[in-house]
Amino acid sequence: MDTIELNLPRELGQHLTGMDNMFFQLEHPRRLMTICSVWLFTKRLDINIIFEALENLCAHYPRFCMVPKHGTLYETPIWSRPYQDWTFKDNFILHTLQGASTDCLQKYMAQEYAKSFDFEKPLWEVHYITGLQDGHTAFLWKAHHSMSDGIGIMKAVLATTTSFDPVEVTKQQLEQLQRRRSEGNIANHWHDFVLERQRQQRKKNDRHPRHRTHQQQQQRYEKAMHKVGVLWHQVIFWFLWTWQLLVMVTQQVYHELWTMSLLVEPLLQQLRHLILFPIRRLFSQRKPTREMFYDDDQTFDKLIAWTDDIHLTDIQKVQKGLGGGTKCTLNDVMLMVFARSVRRYIQQHQQSSNNIKPSSNVSLRIIIPLSFRFPTDYAMKNVVTGNMVGLNTGAADNISPTTTTTLLKQVHQRMMTVKRSILPYAMYHVFIQTILRYFPFLMMPMWMQHWYTDIPHAIFTNIFGPTNPTLFGGQEMTGFHVLPPQAGKGSISVGLVSYCNKVNISMLTDNHPDYPDLANVLCKVFVDEFKSVLAEASEKLDNDTSGCSDSDEDNGAHVN
Structure with missing residues (x-):
């Protein structure tokens, strides 16, 4: 010691x-x-x-x-x-x-x-x-x-x-990132090589007088067309860039206002109670309404379950088949599958418990932890905050491939909005690390803590584990699971972890009689939903491959 x-x-x-x-x-x-x-x-x-x-x-x-x-x-x-x-x-x-x-x-x-x-x-x-x-x-x-x-x-x-x-x-990890960047630059290097060969060919042709006059005319024509082409490309580029910027700013402003509304609402509720104190029974405080919520106090007892390992190659197949041209991440795919799983569970629960038609569209609020660490920072400290992502999970029980692609695109866009948000950065550096450090008595009261923790459906975190087999206590680790803290009553704690080119999902939920065996049921639904998504991605990739093959055969027959 x-x-x-x-x-x-x-x-x-x-x-x-x-x-x-x-x-x-x-x-x-x-x-x-x-x-x-x-x-x-x-x-x-x-x-x-x-x-x-x-x-x-x-x-x-x-x-x-x-x-x-x-x-x-x-x-x-x-x-x-x-x-x-x-x-x-x-x-x-x-x-x-x-x-x-x-x-x-x-x-x-x-x-x-x-x-x-x-x-x-x-x-x-x-x-x-x-x-x-x-x-x-x-x-x-x-x-x-x-x-x-x-x-x-x-x-x-x-x-x-x-x-x-x-x-x-x-x-x-840095080598993998550099390798992806270098692979992205191969096309640029090839383009430079082609231009250099063209310049060398033009110099060679200039040495022959018979080509000079024709070449000068050709150059003037090419220069004029080049100017027109450059001007047209600039117009198109600036139009698309302005449109993309406008859409991105609109989404970002909407997200910031939506997040601020969640933060300000309990204060407005308290102000309303103070103003309407004489008739407060007629204006009882509204609670956050969401699925899997219940009226009792949050249970002490919890439930824990996890899924079997999923190969990274299967997730990459979903990224390629259903990504829709977006650079969706592993986290986007798993969050999309989780959202589908929660929606399916809620619809089944509504149908079995209330005997009513289940809701066609379930809106989810999920907390995403955001780390401010540098890649090489492994110190024991809290350099993390979080942001809320809102997801609309679709409008039908049987999701078509188009709807799955749309949902994955929605998840990717909103995750990018969450990552660009300045609110978590401001909350971390201005309010939490400064005000709560020197004025800890300003910590929100308990009723407000209950309010905020009851807002999200889940906390979804992602931890990168070892990429190679790991030994502990003289034995090789064969399984690895992680769970973050849980939020308010009815919420789900979700831990996504990778280990040796495989990933798995772990879940922690309340043990409440209204939602029996919730963690285990959600894990089973998650596995079924991922299999369904993987089948859709595989079918789409097979169709694209067969379509390309048929096109090549048709072109070959036409040439012959």
């Missing part, structure tokens, strides 16, 4: 930042600010290697051996030492499941997730879980969001593995 003592002064005595303190103050027994990850293995782990890894974790990341204390109305808490005899082993729990199935593992995880941290100890826990079928084991990580954002925590715990190098992973 000497190495831990040497590293403690770097963080000891420092105040929590505004963002750290916001997550610390947002903690509520019914919606915990807990980031969770589980690693799966086919064999038992070596306890000694685990303890050595945890000791190194505390030595290199001091927040794993400190607690926030001594907060006041005018000062954020200070990173302090825990109780005197604390060791990292106090945060280690060994558990043997009573059942050997994955369902038992998920129930145990949900049970532990719902437990608040002991604020006298560092705000993290690890659970070594045995008793799974065929000797499989699991390793559960829990950490409070006030310690760091999801990227910082995941990179820190992954640094305990024996085959994960954050610097090397970043280098690989």
Whole structure:
């Protein structure tokens, strides 16, 4: 533990930042600010290697051996030492499941997730879980969001593995980005090569007098046509550029106003109550209305489930087949499938519970975390905020390929609008990191916290995991799942994570009788929806390929 003592002064005595303190103050027994990850293995782990890894974790990341204390109305808490005899082993729990199935593992995880941290100890826990079928084991990580954002925590715990190098992973990501950029420049290099060959040919022709007169006339004609062509191209270019800019600005302004309306509405509601206090019973406070909402208090009990791994090649096939010419990302595809899954579940639930015609169009509000980190920044800190994306999920149960393409295009456009938004940047740097850092008493009251957390249907986060097989505790990791904190009642916590060229979705929901087994049902619906989308993409690619082949054959027959 000497190495831990040497590293403690770097963080000891420092105040929590505004963002750290916001997550610390947002903690509520019914919606915990807990980031969770589980690693799966086919064999038992070596306890000694685990303890050595945890000791190194505390030595290199001091927040794993400190607690926030001594907060006041005018000062954020200070990173302090825990109780005197604390060791990292106090945060280690060994558990043997009573059942050997994955369902038992998920129930145990949900049970532990719902437990608040002991604020006298560092705000993290690890659970070594045995008793799974065929000797499989699991390793559960829990950490409070006030310690760091999801990227910082995941990179820190992954640094305990024996085959994960954050610097090397970043280098690989930068190389992939550079490779994509260089591939995009091949056409430009070929164009320059063709122009150079043409210039050389013109110089060669100039040496022959018989070509000179004809060539001068040809050059004058080409120059005149070139000027006309350049002028026409400029007119078209500026028209399209102006139109695209107008559309983009319109979408951006609409998004900013829509987001601001969500932020201002509870204040207007409170003002209305103050003005109409004598007749407030006639003007009761309106609650955010959305699907999967219920009137009771948010449940303490939670549900956790996840999907099987999905190959990146299948997602790339969807991007190519249904992207519609847009540069849609992996995140866009998975968010589109998730939106379809929620819509399908809501329609089925409405039909079964109310015996009424289900809504043809379900509008979703989903929080997207936005990181302000540099690519090589792996420090334990909160450099994240979020923005809301609104999605209209369609107008029919059986989605045609055209509608799927339209939905994917909508998701991509609105995600780009979210990323361009200046509101998260302003909220992070101006309000949270400055005002809440030095005036923590300005934190919103509890009724307003309930309002804001009840607005979104889900929180959807994306974490990039290791690209190569990773070892921990002497064994290779075979599964990797991540869960962000949950918002208000009825909302869904969604974690998208990649590992070894595969991705999976994990979900956490409330355990409420109105929506039984919600997490597991949503995961099953997600798998079905992805298979349907993949089939549509494959069919479209096959049709495009066969169409090109038929066209080539027709051209060949015509030439002959």
